[in-house]
Every structure is written in C-alpha cells, then in structure tokens.
Amino acid sequence: MRSPPRPARRRVLLGAAGLAAATALGGTAAFRALASRRGLATRTRAGLAFGTVAALTVAGPDEPALDAALDDGFAAIRAVEAAASLLRPDSALSRLNRAGYLDAPPADLTAMLAFALDLARRTDGAFDPTVQPLWPLWSEASARGEKPEAAALRAVVARIGWRRVRLTPERIAMEPGTALTLNALIQGHAADRVMAALRARGIEDAFVDTGEFGARGTHADGTPWRLGIADPRRTETLAAVIAPFTGFAATSGDYQMCFSADRADHHIFDPATGRSPRDLSSVTVTAESGLLADGLSTACMVLGAARGRDLVAGFPGCTTHFIGKA
Structure with a gap:
C-alpha cells in the first residue's frame, strides 16, 4: 500500500501529433489555435493539490461555461483534499x-x-x-x-x-493504534470527481491531471488523446504509450519516494511484512474510474504481475502495463 505524498511526475502526456506541434510553436497559444480551427475555445488551469500540481484542460464553444467548469473542477479537488488529504491537519x-x-x-x-x-x-x-x-x-x-x-x-x-x-x-x-491512509486512492477519486463536474457543465473534450489521469472526447486538433507511461529508470523517456486514451489511468511505481538508493525500499508497502514489494518497478492500470485504476495499480505492485493480472481480470474494461525491476 502507498503512503504519503508522491512529489514527482510519473508519466508524460501526449495529445496526439497536435500536442508535439503545439509545444514547438509556443505551447498554450498553439493549443488554442488548434482548438479554434474546430470552432472551439480552450482553457487550462493548474494549481497545487495533493502535494503536486494538478492541471485541467477543457475545450468547447462556450467560453464562460469552460471557466465555470474549471471552477467546479477545482472545487471538487478541494473537497477531496478536505476529506482525506494527510497534508492537511484539518482534513x-x-x-x-x-x-x-x-x-x-x-x-x-x-x-x-x-x-x-x-x-x-x-x-x-x-x-x-x-x-x-x-x-x-x-x-x-x-x-x-x-x-x-x-x-x-x-x-x-x-x-x-x-x-x-x-x-x-x-x-x-x-481500534487503538490504527491509522489510515487513502493516498493510494485520493488522486484517482479526485479525477473522478473533477470529470463528473466537467460533464455536468456539458464539457465534451477534457483532460484531467490530478496526479492520476482522466480523458474524454478528443485533443484540440480532433485526434484522440494519448498517454505516455514513463520509464521508471529513465523518467524523461517513455516505456509505452496508451493510444487512444479515454477513461482513467493510474500508475504506481518504486521511483517516486525511495528509502534506499537501489529503490528496493520505497513508499509502497506490503502490509504483511512492512517492507516494499520487490518484483515490479511500476504498474499502470486503465479503468472506467480513477478510483478503481488507482487502487488496482497499488494492489498489483504488492501482488506482483501474475496475481495482479488475476485481480484485474475480475474488473471488466481494465488494462494493465507491468514493468519489472531493472
């Protein structure tokens, strides 16, 4: 099981070929230009949440509705933090x-x-x-x-x-002496809550990054969203790409918060031993909800690839990507 915050970024977001072009041409301005060609406006808003940076991107024809949707999305994040963030003593x-x-x-x-x-x-x-x-x-x-x-x-x-x-x-x-952490679920649950808030505002094209990811609709240029999975030993490179990407995805890995230089001891614990599981470097799960993806990715890290696949097979619509220890 995972315990407190995960400060580093774990995956690389790709929005199909259009995002590479947007980066080369000037980032946000190019992204907006791609959307305008489809008659859409776009908004991106970022803020600190869960010990990292959360970012929400939306597109649609009604600019005030986009701003209102982002307001609602961040309100949902703050509600989840108030409920279960261990970074907040008043949660x-x-x-x-x-x-x-x-x-x-x-x-x-x-x-x-x-x-x-x-x-x-x-x-x-x-x-x-x-x-x-x-x-x-x-x-x-x-x-x-x-x-x-x-x-x-x-x-x-x-x-x-x-x-x-x-x-x-x-x-x-x-019982006395017991303490809880929901850090293995909180960012996935937040992605669910944000996406629900965006849907309620009629947003059809959105990408949600709360530390775990959610996507609906398409990228600004009309092509499907893609999600890159970081190589756990070279996090600036990609180990795989999920394409197209819709729904939700979560990654658990041994490289976010380590207690030993060889990453044998890290922030994911086997509850039976109190030590870190030793078989995998990372697990990415896609699912119809962020909560499910987040929980399954952590469970699979503890269970290992074989037992993890058996677990995920019991949840229709989920996929897994396992990366073993290097």
Whole structure:
C-alpha cells in the first residue's frame, strides 16, 4: 500500500501529433489555435493539490461555461483534499487518525474508505489502508541513514489490518493504534470527481491531471488523446504509450519516494511484512474510474504481475502495463 505524498511526475502526456506541434510553436497559444480551427475555445488551469500540481484542460464553444467548469473542477479537488488529504491537519481523515473515530464523515471519505476496505477484502489484505503507521517508521529511519529495526517493524505490522476499521454512513471507528491512509486512492477519486463536474457543465473534450489521469472526447486538433507511461529508470523517456486514451489511468511505481538508493525500499508497502514489494518497478492500470485504476495499480505492485493480472481480470474494461525491476 502507498503512503504519503508522491512529489514527482510519473508519466508524460501526449495529445496526439497536435500536442508535439503545439509545444514547438509556443505551447498554450498553439493549443488554442488548434482548438479554434474546430470552432472551439480552450482553457487550462493548474494549481497545487495533493502535494503536486494538478492541471485541467477543457475545450468547447462556450467560453464562460469552460471557466465555470474549471471552477467546479477545482472545487471538487478541494473537497477531496478536505476529506482525506494527510497534508492537511484539518482534513476529516487527519482528525479521524488523531481521535480514532469520526462522526458524520464526509461523503468523499466514506466513498474512498468503503472502496479501500472492499479491495482489501478482495486482495486478502495486499491492499490495506491501515499501513499509515509504516510511513513515519520508515521515514524516520531513512533520515538517519538506516532501515527500521526488525522489532520495531514487527510492532508496527501488528497494528495493521483492515478489519480494525468499522465504517457506517454515520461513523468511522478504529481500534487503538490504527491509522489510515487513502493516498493510494485520493488522486484517482479526485479525477473522478473533477470529470463528473466537467460533464455536468456539458464539457465534451477534457483532460484531467490530478496526479492520476482522466480523458474524454478528443485533443484540440480532433485526434484522440494519448498517454505516455514513463520509464521508471529513465523518467524523461517513455516505456509505452496508451493510444487512444479515454477513461482513467493510474500508475504506481518504486521511483517516486525511495528509502534506499537501489529503490528496493520505497513508499509502497506490503502490509504483511512492512517492507516494499520487490518484483515490479511500476504498474499502470486503465479503468472506467480513477478510483478503481488507482487502487488496482497499488494492489498489483504488492501482488506482483501474475496475481495482479488475476485481480484485474475480475474488473471488466481494465488494462494493465507491468514493468519489472531493472
């Protein structure tokens, strides 16, 4: 399971041949020119979210509707952050972790947690939102240039277990010593919420980057969206390209936040051992929802390629791209 923020960018966005031309000709201005040839206006707005930069791009004939859609999209992002960002001490999830219970939890939090607990059940705990206590253990040891002592690791693993959480629409409660992270889901869920807000405004062509990706319609020049998957050992290059790209995609990798120079120890944890899984460098999953893509990509990192494929096969419409350790 993944724990706190993922600061680096992981994939390269391509919008078909038109985006390469737009970059060469001046970026945003060229992108707008491509849209205008189709009788469309375009807007792109970026802002800090989830410890990284979120960016939303929309196109359509009605400029005020585009601006309103972007307002709604970022409002959705802020609502998700308020529900479950561990970067915010006032978020509902941060308050839950401090108190051990939370009454009247917000809908975004209950939706993510319900999905997390169901995925934990489906994976026999390979995906587990209660891995949060591993994060301070590993980060503090890493700051000393060390790894956690075996006894300390065993003590923290004993506090992990998704069955330690009780969820109802009215209340979330946890056993003493339990702490939750939804960082393996929050950006995918945010992509869902943003895309829903854009659809509600009648936006047909959109690309959403909340740290995970969503796309509908087409690129500004009328060609399909494409999504590049970064090579985990040379992140400035592409390992593969998803084309055409519609729906949602999420990537989990060993290269975002590492506790060892060889990337054997990183921010994705096997809940059974408290250590990082060793078989894969990255997994990209496409799905009909960002929440599903995000959760499955993390689960597959823990399960490995063979068991991960079996898991994803149970969700129609999903695809996977596995990259092994170099």
